[in-house]
Amino acid sequence: MKVAQAYRFALDPAPSQERALRSHAGAARFAWNWGLAWWEQNSKCAYQEAFRDLDRALRDFIKSRKGQRKGRKLGFPKFKKRGRCRDSFRFSTGTMRCAGTTVTLPRLGTIRTYESTRKLARRLEAGSARILSATVSRTAQRWFVSFTVEVERDAPEPHARPGSVIGIDLGVTTLLTGVDDTGIIITVPGPRPLRAALRKLRRASRAHSRKTPGSANRRKHAARLARIHARVSHVRADALHKATTTLAARYQTVVAEDLNVAGMVRNRKLARAISDQGFGAARRMLDYKVGWHGGQLILADRFYPSSRTCSGCGAVKAKLPLHVRVFTCESCGLVLDRDVNAARNLRDLAASGAERLTACGGMIRPGTAGHVPLKQEPGTVHAGKTGTVAGQPAAAGRGSLTQSTRNGSCVLRSPFPFG
Numbered sequence: 001m002k003v004a005q006a007y008r009f010a011l012d013p014a015p016s017q018e019r020a021l022r023s024h025a026g027a028a029r030f031a032w033n034w035g036l037a038w039w040e041q042n043s044k045c046a047y048q049e050a051f052r053d054l055d056r057a058l059r060d061f062i063k064s065r066k067g068q069r070k071g072r073k074l075g076f077p078k079f080k081k082r083g084r085c086r087d088s089f090r091f092s093t094g095t096m097r098c099a100g101t102t103v104t105l106p107r108l109g110t111i112r113t114y115e116s117t118r119k120l121a122r123r124l125e126a127g128s129a130r131i132l133s134a135t136v137s138r139t140a141q142r143w144f145v146s147f148t149v150e151v152e153r154d155a156p157e158p159h160a161r162p163g164s165v166i167g168i169d170l171g172v173t174t175l176l177t178g179v180d181d182t183g184i185i186i187t188v189p190g191p192r193p194l195r196a197a198l199r200k201l202r203r204a205s206r207a208h209s210r211k212t213p214g215s216a217n218r219r220k221h222a223a224r225l226a227r228i229h230a231r232v233s234h235v236r237a238d239a240l241h242k243a244t245t246t247l248a249a250r251y252q253t254v255v256a257e258d259l260n261v262a263g264m265v266r267n268r269k270l271a272r273a274i275s276d277q278g279f280g281a282a283r284r285m286l287d288y289k290v291g292w293h294g295g296q297l298i299l300a301d302r303f304y305p306s307s308r309t310c311s312g313c314g315a316v317k318a319k320l321p322l323h324v325r326v327f328t329c330e331s332c333g334l335v336l337d338r339d340v341n342a343a344r345n346l347r348d349l350a351a352s353g354a355e356r357l358t359a360c361g362g363m364i365r366p367g368t369a370g371h372v373p374l375k376q377e378p379g380t381v382h383a384g385k386t387g388t389v390a391g392q393p394a395a396a397g398r399g400s401l402t403q404s405t406r407n408g409s410c411v412l413r414s415p416f417p418f419g
Helices: 015-037 044-065 118-126 193-209 216-250 271-277 279-292 338-351
Strands: 088-091 097-099 102-105 109-112 129-139 142-151 165-170 176-180 185-188 253-257 296-300 326-328 335-337 401-404
Touching: 015 044, 044 088, 097 118, 102 129, 118 129, 118 142, 165 216, 165 338, 176 338, 193 216, 193 271, 216 279, 253 279, 253 338, 271 279, 279 296, 296 338, 326 338, 335 338
Parallel strands: 165 253, 253 296
Antiparallel strands: 088 129, 097 102, 102 109, 129 142, 165 176, 176 185, 296 401, 326 335
């Protein structure tokens, strides 16, 4: 039997320690009085969730400083200044519901929405979903509410086109180039919204910088600048959602490269183009959407030379500069667009081990004789130099595959036709 037990001890602090104790008590008192003074005007969740966010930020900073957190080093959290931070707050308790074109939030009451909420409302009425929290935020002078919902979903049904495979290569000139199992080449031209809006952004930025700080004119031009940035973000997200949804619905197996986007954007000549296409967002969307449609996402190891390998004979070039857009093989004489060549290699990489690509299959590295695939759990597991399953050694080979399966549902329009 497990019980909760408390231990109480008397302290004997040094003078400096006693000052620290008094400071902590004063900080707690200040937070208490500050929250109590505003309690009648706002929901208690606005204060509670802000403190939780601050606690998370401080813990992440400490872990980063000690080397216990992966990724870039985090700085100490900064004070938030009105007009210089993102306005947002979160509700975790109270009345949260939606119906028609309205949402109801604690203390704020019923607020109209621009679009219909019937999809979520139907799930709430049927009891297949439960709202856990609601985050309200402001972007470019427009307010948004985002519900975190616990949803009961059925297991994904078998894919509508079992056995269909496509290899996709993300690029800076086109959003993606794909080659499927029938040999059809699919090209999705990216909208590159930042590039299209650069002239307007430069003019808006210059106009904003010339206005007197604190003036109404400066606030007006700041809002204009924010609207342009918001449109760039929305156009990019819209194109990515349409492309990834269509791929997931059309093909059971989608093969892509596990790109090191953070490392790629360090190249100052390509950083803007890479960020404008949204490589990282495309990878995340494919990760969950293929599972929603009963398919699987296969990630080729980031060191697999898909662009430098000939899709005809398998010869590998030592170098292939990015400005060279046509792949020419000196061994077999194949001449092909480099993106199409890479997509064909990725597609063939999946076909080489298709009989083992199940939800709990093994990691496959084509070309290694006598290799026995390692068992893995469902989800995205990186192999080789990008990480291995705990307690299992990494296998050697030219290219590694990992799989990802998740549940969910999504319905979006297709941005391009399929044959």
